[in-house]
Amino acid sequence: MSTSIDSPTPAIGRIDPESISQRFAASAPSDIIRWAVDTFGDGLLMTSSFGAESMCLIHLLTRAKPDVRIVLVNTGYLFHQTLIFMEEMRRRYGLNVLEYHSHHDPLVYLTVHGETDPRIRRDVEGCCRDNKNEVFDRAMRELAPAAWVRGVRADQSATRSRMQVVQWNTRVNAWAISPLLNWNHRQIFEYMKYHNLPFHPLWQQGYTSIGCNPETCTRPTATDGDPRGGRWGGLDKKECGIHLDQGAGI
Ligand code: SF4
Numbered sequence: 001m002s003t004s005i006d007s008p009t010p011a012i013g014r015i016d017p018e019s020i021s022q023r024f025a026a027s028a029p030s031d032i033i034r035w036a037v038d039t040f041g042d043g044l045l046m047t048s049s050f051g052a053e054s055m056c057l058i059h060l061l062t063r064a065k066p067d068v069r070i071v072l073v074n075t076g077y078l079f080h081q082t083l084i085f086m087e088e089m090r091r092r093y094g095l096n097v098l099e100y101h102s103h104h105d106p107l108v109y110l111t112v113h114g115e116t117d118p119r120i121r122r123d124v125e126g127c128c129r130d131n132k133n134e135v136f137d138r139a140m141r142e143l144a145p146a147a148w149v150r151g152v153r154a155d156q157s158a159t160r161s162r163m164q165v166v167q168w169n170t171r172v173n174a175w176a177i178s179p180l181l182n183w184n185h186r187q188i189f190e191y192m193k194y195h196n197l198p199f200h201p202l203w204q205q206g207y208t209s210i211g212c213n214p215e216t217c218t219r220p221t222a223t224d225g226d227p228r229g230g231r232w233g234g235l236d237k238k239e240c241g242i243h244l245d246q247g248a249g250i
Contacts, residue, residue: 015039015166015175017164017166017167017168017175018164020035020165020166021164021165021166021167024165024166025182029060029179029180029183030060030063032165032179033060033061033064033179034064036149036177036179037064037065039147040145040146040175043145043146044065044068044069044145044146044147044148045068045069045070045071045143045145045147045148046058046061046069046070046071046149046150046151047071047072047073047148047149047150047151048070048072048151049072049073049082049210049211050072050082050085050086050089051082051200051209051210051211052199052200052202052203052207052208052209052210053188053192053199053203054151054200055192055197055198055199056151056188056191056192056197057149057151057180058070058089058093058095059093059191059192059197060179060191061149061179062093062095066094067096069143069145070095070096070098071097071100071139071143072097072098072099072100073100073132073135073139074099074100074101074102074135075131075135075212076101076102076104076106076109077106077127077131077213077214077217078211078213079210079212079213079218081200081201081202082200082210085198085200085201088198089198098143100135100136100139101135102130102131102132102134102135103134103135104130104131109127109130109131113126113127118214119215120214120215120216121214121217124216124217140172140173140174144173144174145174146174146175147174147175147176147177148169148172148174148175148176148177149178149179150176150177150178151178151180152178152180152181153180153181153182153184153185153188154181154182155184155185160181163176163178163181164178164181165177165179165181165182166178205220206220206221207220208221209221
């Protein structure tokens with residue numbers, strides 16, 4: 001049986017995530033985004049890593065709401081190509097990017113935590129907690145969105161396959177909306193080609209999912225392999241934690 005949840009924003013009213021997610025199960029991402037913009041307006045924001053295919057969701061959302069807030073979590077260990085790419089996209093498309101930084105100086109952090117080789121990370125969980133999750137949580141607290149648009153897809157991991165297009169996220173205290181959830185890699189690629197959207201510069205070098213620069217965290221992906229297979233290769237880790245909502249068990 002589906003359950004309705006009272007939104008903390010009276011104008012938004014009651015949202016039934018299960019029936020809405022069912023309604024959107026076969027919908028085009030643009031239809032989901034139209035609903036989100038009409039429902040949440042300026043209360044909407046999106047996160048983006050400015051990774052391999054990030055311009056797909058940015059393009060979809062900014063067509064409907066050009067001034068939407070786009071949050072980039074800067075851990076201090078992003079590829080320099082990512083930051084250059086973000087600045088280029090910000091200028092070219094007039095994006096409203098809000099960059100949130102780790103409180104830690106990247107070099108000092110490695111020294112203090114005994115990380116002697118910057119190309120690898122021995123304590124991945126600790127580093128993600130201190131330099132990624134803290135930054136994300138701080139950004140969400142400060143920006144207090146009514147709804148958060150994210151680029152997860154069901155075919156990326158078992159965790160993501162259990163997500164719904166629209167669901168309440170207790171961690172962010174907002175609705176989490178995943179317009180690309182039921183799209184596959186090929187549909188993203190075709191959308192980007194059709195709209196002549198740029199890929200991250202490392203995409204051509206085989207990086208199909210791009211996070212931080214240590215080899216522990218991002219490697220090129222085998223051509224016929226899992227698109228996220230280059231993330232934390234060899235570790236039992238598929239998520240940095242941003243998309244994990246402990247409160248909802250997701
Ligand atoms: S992905 Fe790697 S470098 Fe980035 S915050 Fe997590 S452990 Fe640190």
